[in-house]
Amino acid sequence: MSDETPEVVQHADDAYEAIRAINHLTINAASLPAPLVYSVLGNLKALGLSQALGQLASGLGRSLDTHNVHEDDGRDPVQSIAAATDHLTRAAELAAQLSDELAKAQNAISRQGYNEPSPNRSE
Numbered sequence: 001m002s003d004e005t006p007e008v009v010q011h012a013d014d015a016y017e018a019i020r021a022i023n024h025l026t027i028n029a030a031s032l033p034a035p036l037v038y039s040v041l042g043n044l045k046a047l048g049l050s051q052a053l054g055q056l057a058s059g060l061g062r063s064l065d066t067h068n069v070h071e072d073d074g075r076d077p078v079q080s081i082a083a084a085t086d087h088l089t090r091a092a093e094l095a096a097q098l099s100d101e102l103a104k105a106q107n108a109i110s111r112q113g114y115n116e117p118s119p120n121r122s123e
Contacts, residue, residue: 034112
């Protein structure tokens with residue numbers, strides 16, 4: 001790997017920072033109206049995490065044919081890639097379930113609206 005961050009790693013870094021920002025913005029949120037949450041859920045369910053994990057597993061497997069892969073301790077890299085692929089495949093299945101649950105949560109609040117609170121008047 002060169003000194004330059006590969007694009008795929010940079011995008012994963014950006015995704016991490018985006019979720020971290022959501023966590024920071026919502027940790028002490030006084031309220032989050034349904035239309036706002038609906039928008040966030042829509043974006044989160046559409047992340048495509050299941051697809052990304054599956055493609056990472058496939059690319060990892062193909063790396064055995066295209067790179068001189070080795071383990072630092074001398075173990076067989078085929079075994080560690082097979083184990084990682086199993087975990088990534090399960091994670092992709094769970095991510096698909098997560099996306100389905102986010103869609104259900106979004107659907108549950110899809111008909112909500114709200115009015116802005118009246119400003120407090122001190123007279």
